[in-house]
Amino acid sequence: MSGIQLVLLTGVAFICLYFVIQLKKKLLDLVLLLALIAAAVLFILWPDITTKLAQKLGVGRGADLVFYTSILIFWFVVLKLYARIRQLEKSFTQIIREDALKKASGPSSNEPVSK
């Protein structure tokens, strides 16, 4: 086992541990995560597999294949995060708006207008 394999495996192990603690209840997420972890361990221990797979898919080197898929996953995650941010912004706006409407002051006095 080479140095880089040790480093990567330690990293994957920690990520795995973290997510298992976080996702205890969500079964589907856990299954997906375990599949990803298994793939990661497989590719780290036997990097030649990626090369074989890459050649089947018409990509030169295994490292390139990993790189391309990473970009895809990266964009997927970015979009998911954006969707999440927009969702959060929506609830945030709603709270601020309700507060503003409740505390509105009227023309004749500084008393609140709304009920």
Next chain:
Amino acid sequence: MPEFKHTVSKRVVVIPAYNESPVLTLVVKSLLEKEYSIIIVDDGSDPPLYSHVQNMPVYFLRHRANLGQGAALQTGFDFAKKLNPDLVISFDADGQHDVTCIPSLIEPLLNNEADVALGSRFLSTEKTNMPFTKKILLQIARGVNYLFSGLLLSDAHNGLRAFNRVALDKITITENRMAHASEIIFEIKKHGLRFKEIAVTIAYTDYSKKKGQSSWDSIKILFDLILHKLFK
């Protein structure tokens, strides 16, 4: 500061304001003289704008955090509904809109020829001192709005608009920032509202230019629009 008598007007002006203290009082005064009811939405300004208008007969609402002009407009619209108005007019706080444009703007609504009247800088025969880059950007924005909504308007992002009660009840702005200008056009199309473009003049003072949109902002608007379409 002169005292204004408060008259209940069925014509409500919504002014979204963010850090506009230097000109806000002037804008409000000019509108009060024409006896409009006024709703000011302070979009989380720092310092708060309340002290500038507290002696004036206006409705004042404040967002506790800055959300953007679109959000401030929607808050103003939500509040306007409680006043049961005939018309709601959106008016910028930076002094670039002219009160004297309002009568011609609301005319098609009063004649029941349209549900929404949109101010346009490009229909006016008068020469404006619009900066050149602004002109180009607005033309691009026009094209983008056409691609997204199917409505080709002469002006893309003009803050001076009038809505009748039907439009007020139907249009909902969810885009908090500047993309709301395009969203209003989408909403007009979606609900099949009748609209008309009316020539208005815009004053490009040094102040309003400084406060206005930069070219970089238009990139952000485009990005917001794409996301709006993606996640809807």
